[in-house]
Structures are given as C-alpha cells and as structure tokens.
Amino acid sequence: MASSLPAQLNPGTYAIDTAHSTASFSVRHAGIAKVRGTIAISNGTVTVGNDLESSAVTAELDAASVSTGDANRDKHLTSADFWNAEVNPTWSFASTGVKVDDDDYYVVGDLTINGVTQRVELPTEFTGAAVDPFGNSRVGFESELEISRANYGLTWNAALEAGGFLVGDKVKIALDVSAIAQA
Numbered sequence: 001m002a003s004s005l006p007a008q009l010n011p012g013t014y015a016i017d018t019a020h021s022t023a024s025f026s027v028r029h030a031g032i033a034k035v036r037g038t039i040a041i042s043n044g045t046v047t048v049g050n051d052l053e054s055s056a057v058t059a060e061l062d063a064a065s066v067s068t069g070d071a072n073r074d075k076h077l078t079s080a081d082f083w084n085a086e087v088n089p090t091w092s093f094a095s096t097g098v099k100v101d102d103d104d105y106y107v108v109g110d111l112t113i114n115g116v117t118q119r120v121e122l123p124t125e126f127t128g129a130a131v132d133p134f135g136n137s138r139v140g141f142e143s144e145l146e147i148s149r150a151n152y153g154l155t156w157n158a159a160l161e162a163g164g165f166l167v168g169d170k171v172k173i174a175l176d177v178s179a180i181a182q183a
Contacts, residue, residue, distance in 0.1 A: 003052040003100040008129040014139055014179035016044035016059060021177045023061055027149070028168030030160060037068035037077075039091065046139070046179045052098040057107055061091040081156040083114040093120075107143070113152040120145060122175070137181035144174045 005011070021041050026034045044059030063085040066074050078085035095109035099121065106121040127140035149155075149171050158166040 003098070005048065005050075005052060006105075006126045009048060009126055009139060010129070010137075010181075011048050011050050013182045014046040014048065015182055016041055016046065017138070017178045017180050018042060018044075021179075022175070024174045024176075025171050027171045030166055031164045031168070035068055035073070037066055037074075039063065039067075040065035041177075042090070044093075044177075044179075046141070046177070048139075052100060052105070055095075055098055057093065057095040057109065059093045063089055063091055063113075082154055083152075088113075088115045093122075111147070114154055116152045118147070118151050120147065139179050139181075141177045141179075142175065143177075144172065146170050146172050 018041050021044075022038060023041050024036065024038045026036045029035045040062045042060045042062045042065075044057070047056045049055045063083055064078050066077050066085075068074055068077070076082065080087075083091075090112075091114075092112045093109055095107050096119075097108045099106040099108055105124045105126070107124045108119070108121050110117050111120045112118075122143040122145055124141055124143045127142055129137070129139045131137055148169050149167075150169050156167070160166060
C-alpha cells in the first residue's frame with residue numbers, strides 16, 4: 001500500500017539549496033562537553049514521487065569544509081587520523097526507500113563517510129512548503145540521527161588520565177534542508 005504525501009508536499013524534483021541548508025554534528029569531548037561543527041552540503045536532490053515509496057534523496061557533502069570554530073581541530077579532523085579529506089573528499093547519502101510508521105517518516109539509505117558505507121534510517125520531518133520572494137517554490141525537511149564513528153573507520157582517540165577517551169564514539173548529526181523546485 002502506497003503512503004500518501006504530506007499535505008503541501010507536491011511531486012517534483014527539488015534541488016537542495018546549499019546556501020540555506022545545514023549539516024551539523026556534535027560529539028562528546030573529554031567526556032564532559034560537546035564539540036559542535038558543520039560540514040557544507042555541496043549538492044543534492046530530493047525527488048518527490050506521487051507517493052512516498054517512489055520518492056528519493058541524494059546528497060553530497062564536502063569533507064574538507066568542516067568548521068568547528070578551531071582551525072587546528074578542523075585540520076586534524078580532515079587529516080588521516082580522522083576522515084582523510086584528501087583521499088575521501090566527499091561524503092554522500094543515497095536513499096533506497098522511505099518507511100512510514102504511524103505519522104513518523106524515515107528516509108532509508110546508504111551513508112558514506114570516510115570511504116565506508118553504512119545503511120541508516122533518517123527520521124525525517126517535512127517542515128513545510130512556501131514560495132519565496134523570488135518566486136521559488138521551496139520545501140523544507142529536518143532530520144536528526146546518531147551514528148557510531150567507529151562504524152565509519154573513525155577510530156582515532158587518546159586515553160584520558162582519569163579514564164575514558166578524549167573523543168566519544170557517538171556522533172549526533174542534524175540536517176536542516178531547504179530545496180527549490182526545478183522546472
């Protein structure tokens with residue numbers, strides 16, 4: 001049985017507006033605080049079918065664009081200790097389906113970070129549709145998920161004197177996406 005589209009979400013192809021979309025993350029540091037950062041979405045497409053099952057999402061992120069507010073940390077994150085942006089310059093997501101559970105939506109697909117691909121389910125909220133002052137038809141989506149960085153080969157760490165490790169394994173990712181209908 002096909003799941004109907006949320007009200008206001010019309011079938012069509014939408015280009016992710018990279019200037020108005022954000023991919024952010026947070027990870028526990030030294031067991032006591034969170035480090036937050038962003039990685040630029042370089043391009044992507046949301047294809048809305050006549051029903052959710054015939055819809056698809058693709059996106060690419062620029063691994064070298066990480067910004068945590070500390071240039072030295074950003075350089076370390078893009079090094080071979082972490083995701084080696086020189087060898088793996090792009091992170092990507094390609095959906096393989098959409099699941100609906102009551103009123104909850106999950107975009108299921110393959111997330112590739114550091115050259116490693118894992119299946120994920122993105123709990124996704126359609127945040128609305130609008131026509132902007134320039135005549136563009138826009139749609140918005142939000143998603144938050146948690147991944148294990150070890151699952152993507154991101155295992156660098158340093159032991160703490162009091163026990164534990166400098167960088168937590170669990171990484172929270174938040175996506176805020178605005179996409180523009182294509183003619």
